[in-house]
Amino acid sequence: MESLCFKAPVPSCGVFFAGQALSFRVGVSSRGFSPSSGGLRLGNIVCKVNGRERRKAQRLGRSQEAARKREEVERKREEALIRSRGQVASASDDRKRKYRNSENIIVKNLENLYTSDLSGVTSVGVLQLREEEEIPVGSLRVKDLPLKSKISSPETQAHDAIASVSEVEADTRMEVVHKKFTAAMAEPLTGFDGMSDDKDMEWVEVGVAEEEEGDETVEVWKGDLPPMSPEEEEELLREAEREIAELERAASEGRGSVSGKFELEFESEAEFAQEDEAEEREEDKERVLNKSEKEMKLADLRRLVQRMELELEEESSFSGDDPSSAAEASSVLVKKNKKKRSTESDDGDWEVIYNGPGGNTHTSAGNFKSGEWNSEEEDEEEDSKERGIPAVMRCFDRAKIYVKSGNGGNGVVAFRREKFVPFGGPSGGTGGRGGHVYIEADSSMNSLLPFRNKVHFRAGRGAHGGGKSKDGASGTDITVKVPPGTIIKEAGPEGKVLLELTKPGQRQTLLPGGAGGRGNAAFKTGRNNAPQLAEFGEEGPEMWVELELKLVADVGIVGVPNAGKSTFLSSVSAAKPEIANYPFTTLLPNLGVVAIDYDATMVVADLPGLLEGAHTGVGLGHEFLRHTERCRVLVHVVDGMSLQPEEEYEAVRLELQLFNPELAVKPHIVAFNKLDIPEAAERWESFQANLRSKGVDAFCMSAATRRGTEEVIRAAYAFVEEERINVKDYPEEEEQGVEIADIVRKQRSSRIEEFTIVADKHTRTWQVNGAGLERFTQMTNWEYFEAVRRFQHVLAASGVNRALRDQGVKEGDTVRVGQLEFQWLDSEDMANLGEWKRGVRGSKVWPH
Numbered sequence: 063m064e065s066l067c068f069k070a071p072v073p074s075c076g077v078f079f080a081g082q083a084l085s086f087r088v089g090v091s092s093r094g095f096s097p098s099s100g101g102l103r104l105g106n107i108v109c110k111v112n113g114r115e116r117r118k119a120q121r122l123g124r125s126q127e128a129a130r131k132r133e134e135v136e137r138k139r140e141e142a143l144i145r146s147r148g149q150v151a152s153a154s155d156d157r158k159r160k161y162r163n164s165e166n167i168i169v170k171n172l173e174n175l176y177t178s179d180l181s182g183v184t185s186v187g188v189l190q191l192r193e194e195e196e197i198p199v200g201s202l203r204v205k206d207l208p209l210k211s212k213i214s215s216p217e218t219q220a221h222d223a224i225a226s227v228s229e230v231e232a233d234t235r236m237e238v239v240h241k242k243f244t245a246a247m248a249e250p251l252t253g254f255d256g257m258s259d260d261k262d263m264e265w266v267e268v269g270v271a272e273e274e275e276g277d278e279t280v281e282v283w284k285g286d287l288p289p290m291s292p293e294e295e296e297e298l299l300r301e302a303e304r305e306i307a308e309l310e311r312a313a314s315e316g317r318g319s320v321s322g323k324f325e326l327e328f329e330s331e332a333e334f335a336q337e338d339e340a341e342e343r344e345e346d347k348e349r350v351l352n353k354s355e356k357e358m359k360l361a362d363l364r365r366l367v368q369r370m371e372l373e374l375e376e377e378s379s380f381s382g383d384d385p386s387s388a389a390e391a392s393s394v395l396v397k398k399n400k401k402k403r404s405t406e407s408d409d410g411d412w413e414v415i416y417n418g419p420g421g422n423t424h425t426s427a428g429n430f431k432s433g434e435w436n437s438e439e440e441d442e443e444e445d446s447k448e449r450g451i452p453a454v455m456r457c458f459d460r461a462k463i464y465v466k467s468g469n470g471g472n473g474v475v476a477f478r479r480e481k482f483v484p485f486g487g488p489s490g491g492t493g494g495r496g497g498h499v500y501i502e503a504d505s506s507m508n509s510l511l512p513f514r515n516k517v518h519f520r521a522g523r524g525a526h527g528g529g530k531s532k533d534g535a536s537g538t539d540i541t542v543k544v545p546p547g548t549i550i551k552e553a554g555p556e557g558k559v560l561l562e563l564t565k566p567g568q569r570q571t572l573l574p575g576g577a578g579g580r581g582n583a584a585f586k587t588g589r590n591n592a593p594q595l596a597e598f599g600e601e602g603p604e605m606w607v608e609l610e611l612k613l614v615a616d617v618g619i620v621g622v623p624n625a626g627k628s629t630f631l632s633s634v635s636a637a638k639p640e641i642a643n644y645p646f647t648t649l650l651p652n653l654g655v656v657a658i659d660y661d662a663t664m665v666v667a668d669l670p671g672l673l674e675g676a677h678t679g680v681g682l683g684h685e686f687l688r689h690t691e692r693c694r695v696l697v698h699v700v701d702g703m704s705l706q707p708e709e710e711y712e713a714v715r716l717e718l719q720l721f722n723p724e725l726a727v728k729p730h731i732v733a734f735n736k737l738d739i740p741e742a743a744e745r746w747e748s749f750q751a752n753l754r755s756k757g758v759d760a761f762c763m764s765a766a767t768r769r770g771t772e773e774v775i776r777a778a779y780a781f782v783e784e785e786r787i788n789v790k791d792y793p794e795e796e797e798q799g800v801e802i803a804d805i806v807r808k809q810r811s812s813r814i815e816e817f818t819i820v821a822d823k824h825t826r827t828w829q830v831n832g833a834g835l836e837r838f839t840q841m842t843n844w845e846y847f848e849a850v851r852r853f854q855h856v857l858a859a860s861g862v863n864r865a866l867r868d869q870g871v872k873e874g875d876t877v878r879v880g881q882l883e884f885q886w887l888d889s890e891d892m893a894n895l896g897e898w899k900r901g902v903r904g905s906k907v908w909p910h
């Protein structure tokens with residue numbers, strides 16, 4: 063918003079602030095204006111200090127504060143003078159009165175401006191608001207600007223304005239004067255064309271009314287002015303003058319305040335300083351107090367935590383036979399898992415042992431030779447704190463790894479030098495290709511836990527070519543071993559599935575290694591029989607991939623915690639999962655192979671228990687249900703000791719459905735467990751009847767005594783067989799995945815003519831994108847002149863130069879191809895390449 067400023071010879075000049083350039087708005091909002099920062103000022107002008115001045119003021123610091131206080135005194139004196147003129151009877155804080163006062167001052171000032179001798183006025187200033195800092199002042203400093211002819215004779219105009227409104231009622235008169243004034247001033251402002259120097263500034267006192275927040279216009283107070291006789295006015299003036307004189311005396315003597323009608327105050331600078339220091343001390347004391355309080359609180363908290371930890375330890379040492387709630391068990395769980403021990407034998411076998419509550423141990427074991435296994439207790443603790451579940455559970459079936467295939471070896475420039483063989487010809491060999499990254503399903507692995515410790519997999523780089531036409535050796539390939547059932551995805555939220563390894567021994571190329579760079583022997587042609595250029599080896603691609611394990615099992619055992627799932631698995635297979643009488647004994651899925659009739663086998667997976675609300679994260683959540691997705695049949699073990707087995711059954715079914723509707727339609731067998739216990743046997747009849755009414759046939763068994771388990775297994779096997787016939791073996795899933803190696807190969811063979819140009823006209827940068835061109839740029843060895851020339855030729859032949867010219871590239875613009883940046887030169891003569899032409903063939907020195 064533009065603002066008005068005036069320059070006038072100033073009949074009654076107000077306070078001067080040395081060196082402060084201020085800008086203001088007529089009718090500026092009073093937002094940010096606080097009475098405490100200066101109170102109601104003469105005329106209530108709200109000003110904004112421009113940035114430079116504000117910074118200056120900040121630098122001035124304390125002296126500025128002192129100056130402000132001096133201004134305060136001055137201001138009060140001004141106020142006293144005004145009041146003494148009879149416009150306001152007392153120095154009350156009443157807002158309405160203040161308002162009335164300021165409005166009157168506006169009119170007064172405007173009238174002054176019009177009626178006073180403005181023959182000396184040479185300019186009208188317009189200042190722009192810059193900083194959002196408002197300070198109230200009573201006077202304005204304006205900038206010198208050429209005054210338009212319209213108000214070059216302000217005397218007559220002002221007289222006219224006053225004359226025309228003299229008959230109007232007193233209260234509306236203000237409005238009219240104000241309007242006229244604004245109209246008169248509006249026009250010259252449009253001619254504003256800049257500001258002059260500070261030294262040309264002068265001061266004028268112009269009142270501006272305080273405006274209500276958000277209100278656009280200046281409010282004009284309407285009402286009766288308190289009538290005052292000339293004698294009263296004079297009396298008031300004399301009184302004010304007396305007090306001012308007294309105040310000045312007090313100030314010169316360095317005394318405190320002067321109490322009178324206007325309650326003026328004055329403090330010497332020394333007093334200011336003293337007061338400030340006292341305040342600071344007070345503040346410091348407060349800070350110290352707060353600090354000690356905080357420390358006390360912190361110590362209290364620490365004690366509380368220690369006590370809780372002790373309690374937790376006591377709690378967690380309860381006997382294994384004690385039944386306890388799920389919540390208790392899971393709270394103990396995290397604590398107990400800290401007692402992890404992991405070992406690794408020399409031949410790559412690994413074993414992780416968890417000391418569960420009640421003295422039970424859970425063991426996971428496997429073999430991997432590619433990865434190193436180290437126990438990282440502290441890391442795990444931190445992880446478990448972060449996510450609420452032990453890291454080992456999170457890392458069981460998920461991992462994120464980095465793979466990079468090897469770079470190709472560089473080609474070399476060499477010539478055959480042999481006695482009696484002049485001009486032996488080029489003999490620079492080609493670099494070897496970089497190593498590939500393979501991925502293989504290893505049946506000896508059953509989790510992705512090894513990837514907790516080894517994340518980066520890099521294949522070896524190809525050896526450089528040699529003289530005598532020797533090609534470099536290929537880089538060493540590496541194989542990332544994963545358990546069967548692993549899905550390999552691109553990292554990221556929308557990562558595509560790249561591969562799926564389901565069968566043991568299945569092996570795929572994940573990333574092919576970079577090609578070796580050609581040596582100069584490869585560039586020999588009829589026209590150039592002594593080429594002096596070679597290529598760099600191609601960089602091997604790198605990427606982050608996410609691994610996700612879905613166990614490959616024929617049968618999945620589901621059910622609530624403590625139903626006897628692990629007991630069932632142990633009774634039907636040779637697997638030895640942890641069995642204990644508390645919920646969530648099983649934290650990671652266990653696999654077991656069940657042999658039926660000697661020749662038929664099937665894999666059974668025992669999964670961690672499910673609770674109602676698992677999909678919202680209750681208990682261990684339903685994360686592990688992912689592993690049942692590949693199962694052909696589900697065995698639902700129902701806890702016979704449960705008070706309401708039917709409801710329990712329904713809850714688990716619902717959780718299955720919520721996780722994946724496909725799971726709910728999978729064939730499933732209901733096995734009512736713990737039939738050896740009389741209470742359970744009592745419930746069996748009603749349970750069976752209940753399920754039958756729903757069309758489900760339930761089995762009953764006692765996993766502990768192995769009674770009835772065979773029937774369950776046979777029923778499950780029948781389903782498995784049926785499914786096997788329906789779906790001939792595993793569907794060819796690996797064919798569906800996106801072969802990343804194919805993508806890489808395709809990119810490599812992409813043509814250099816296929817490119818796009820992205821122009822940033824602002825920075826004059828041209829980005830040329832194209833897989834073929836980028837590969838070519840990366841492989842160009844800039845050490846050789848011929849390579850540089852070849853690059854230029856390729857740019858021309860591929861149409862890049864023409865396309866850039868068509869799009870308006872100019873001399874000096876930046877052109878980027880892949881990772882390289884060039885400057886565009888219009889001349890065809892290749893500028894500094896001229897050096898090369900002067901017979902520096904074969905030099906490896908760039909002509910800088």
Ligand SMILES: Nc1nc2c(ncn2[C@@H]2O[C@H](COP(=O)(O)OP(=O)(O)OP(=O)(O)O)[C@@H](O)[C@H]2O)c(=O)[nH]1
Pocket residue numbers: 621622623624625626627628629630640641642643644645646647648649669670671672735736737738739763764765766767
């Ligand atoms: N009497 C009797 N007890 C059983 C039977 N099956 C399991 N149990 C007991 O039930 C308790 C829990 O058995 P688990 O096999 O650990 O149960 P789970 O379903 O694997 O439990 P989570 O792994 O915690 O989900 C153990 O104390 C078993 O001894 C059974 O058929 N009869």
Ligand SMILES: [Mg+2]
Pocket residue numbers: 627628629639640641647648668
């Ligand atoms: Mg279990």
